[in-house]
Amino acid sequence: MNGNKTYYVCKYTPIELLAAFGAECANLNSMPEGFDLADQIAHPNLCGFGKALLEAVMQGQVKELILVNCCDTIRSVYDVLEDSGRLDFLYMIDALHCDSVCSRERMAAQLKGLARAYSEYSGREFDEQRFRAAFVPPEREKGPHLSVMGARMGAQLFQLVQEAMPLPVENDSCVHNRSVGELPPPEEPSVSLGTRTDGAGETGGPLERTGWADSFAFGKLMEWYAGELLGQIPCMRMTDNTGRKRLYNDPTLRGIIYHTVKFCDFYSFEYAELKDHANLPLLKIESDYTVQSSGQLLTRLEAFAESIAPEQNTEKEKKMGKGYFAGIDSGSTSTDVVILDKDRNMVTGIILPTGAGAAMGAERALEEALREAGLQREDIDAMVTTGYGRGAIQDGDKSITEITCHARGAHFLDPEVRTVVDIGGQDSKVIRLDENGAVVNFVMNDKCAAGTGRFLEMMARTMEMDLDQMSVTGLTYDEDITISSMCTVFAESEVVSLIAQNKATDDIVHGLNKAVASKTASLAKRVRGEDKYMMTGGVSKNQGLVKTLEEKLGTKLVISDKAQLCGALGAALFAADMVV
């Protein structure tokens, strides 16, 4: 960031007007490492972008900032920053929420107010030529492309998306779909620029531009400009946002990555509608606007890319040797290896704890699998890695996300399966597949541990039992206890207080199973899960949870004896595809 720039955050910001005063405007869009300073002066539950703004200013990276009353968070950020006195120039534009004639008048008044304030601050006057020159038609992707929509996406995350996707990506989120500039300002009314004082030519020397602020022509120009600003593709804060359909009715659009920011609620409403009506591949991701959150989204992005261009998973690259194929699923808790023969029969399946490092865990599990199968490393013609640790394993020929692999594995085990529920150690996911085993849609839980295997592990520890004991506890219960806290930490204290109240262990465990099952059923509903359901992953061994989840979903779950190996099996099948 550059302290000499005038930063803005919203597409309704009149950047052409600021340019007319010589301001160099830039969209403040960088994601910070964390929110240490912001949390001190505001509240942790503000939207991540608001906190990113506070962080940037408090770190001294920004000196001029123009805000728009986009939302409660931005209004709060303005209040906090104004009180901090850290900025040379801070201004809030009270942009209206509709595009009526009256609203344009009010907006024009706001523009004039900003022009006066910025002129006074900078000591510069309105330059009509600069104003006109600032109108540059925005460029858009014309060929087949994907689009990021929803709440604003930070620069680092957008770069990650671009790198992960098989097609060009347009950033149509929030501030990025600004369309002012499509039309240049009308020649009439022109603005009276006052008289020259130095006799210099039209383009050289300083001009004394007096009286512009109150001139009729400037007023008319601002009225036109207000219409241009308010007439853009509306954002979700606008009363009438039907114009947003333009964003997803583009015939060259091939898929949508829908982005929301944690604690920004506007866009979840559009997503709720879009997920039922968009006839395009759709991925929903949420970030908290930190660089770290971007990294955690990589699996989802890669799985989406795989579902858009599935042919990339089945490229033939290898020559057939001894006809053995391996798949390694490196999860947070266990590392699983499956070896198939040339007829795609499972030769062996191994499950070992991952331990401290993904690479070492994978090596150990592979050695064990080879030993059990009586094979050598060179007998394996192709190997595909999957799971969280897939990137850390150097040995594989290709790495594919666990989402695509689980779908493939589940389809192999039972071709009638259309929905896969996988509750893993650190995340849970629900995957919808088609009749060929390809991913149609998927959803994963957020960063929070609630609803994952780790949640159950922690609760088991609190109740001083192991997971095997927990699995058969709560199958029958007397009291229907509801664990209301979704937060793992609070849920733990709820369990402690239930223990203190002498509640029966079966009843508490049933309550915990219900909490996880509700979360999972909610994910299943989001992807419109349908029969048959298969449950994979280690948690599928938990009988109590399976029973509760079946009740919540209103259907039976298929649980294969190879449920835990499903990801590795899918990976091994992809490995087999690679061999000619």
Added chain:
Amino acid sequence: MQAAELLGNYVERFGADHPERGRWILKTGWEIQDLRYRVFPEKQLMPADRYLARMMMDSMLKPLQKPESSVIVSVFTPCELMQEVGLNPYNVECFSSYISASYAERSCLQQAENNGISETLCSYHKTFIGAAEKGLLPKPRCVVYTNLTCDANLVTFRHLAQLYDVPSFAIDVPMQQNQENVEYVEGQLRDLAAFLEKCTGKTIDEEKLKDRLRRSKRTLENYEKFQQLRADRYVPSDLVTPMFAGLANNVLLGTREQEIYTEKLLRDVKNTRPASGKRIYWMHTIPFWSDAVKDALSLRTDAQIVGCEMAEFTKSDFDPEKPYEAMARMMVYNSINGSALRRIQRGIENAKRARADGAVWFCHWGCKHTLGGAQLAKKKFEEQGIPLLILDGDGCDRSHGGEGQTSTRLGAFLEMIQSREEDLSAGSRLA
């Protein structure tokens, strides 16, 4: 299991596949509660506040009993126009609180989240959306809302209007306080009157509307006077009464019933005993369901809530002879419109008027305006000598509880006020 919990269980169980049945159970449960308020009122409360509990229950029952005469409104929407055309307004905050009091909020919240609505959305709104999507809420005649402060208003009400396929009207309120903005809103309120006339086939008589605004003014003046008088008195209070007072001062402002309530307040306050115990002014909504807050502040003599911001967002300084301008002014000059400093300033004034010893800034889950202004409020209140506790929680959704933490924070805060008072009095003795 308590009766309310049982009601929630029944609504959840029987309403899952048959919304009409769920609605009937909810309505019947509330009718029983209404009856209970009449026969077995909370005797510790003043008669005025017992009247308030019944009045609020009645107003919540109306949309279930006569949905065709009801209108869903956002908080801060002036309701006088709706009352003039015979519509019963009810808002998200009221209705969701009652759903939560009936232990039926969990399945509503889950319903909204299943549909993709953000988990971080205000839980009053999320509960309401879930209840609407589940069919627990009948179809209203229309929807009227404003963008005033609360972001969720913008999206929730548009969503509800689409869901029910009913006409809707949005009032755009600019955030700066000036006459031009009052006129801008006034123009929209005139359009709203035409919209309501079209929706109902009734005509709004401006003279009657003036009468109604005169009543609104008298009501607000009475309430301001009551808050002034309670400064020296001990007025018994539970957690719902200050909330009810706030909600009634919005949806029922302009009705004779609400005016009667404030008249009763002025009468009853004379019969109370002199002030005692620690006095807390509450900013934002109150988590009435929380045992931790109940234990610390409900119907206690050593500590109690002496006022809630919700009841004092609008002032009585408008001219009822210009009814549209008056309503527009109430919106533009609402203490929560614009900079957080205005809200904080008004909070400080109100807390001082009620002679509060301390204030709680309740960071209700999802309310970004409140969350964002929290540290600023702490600084400003304390500069004015009013200790302020920033308390995280949820007014509606029990799952955002953390009761242990709430109890510790609130308890420690009350102890801190106590020792501060002791220090002050020791200091004055020394002096």
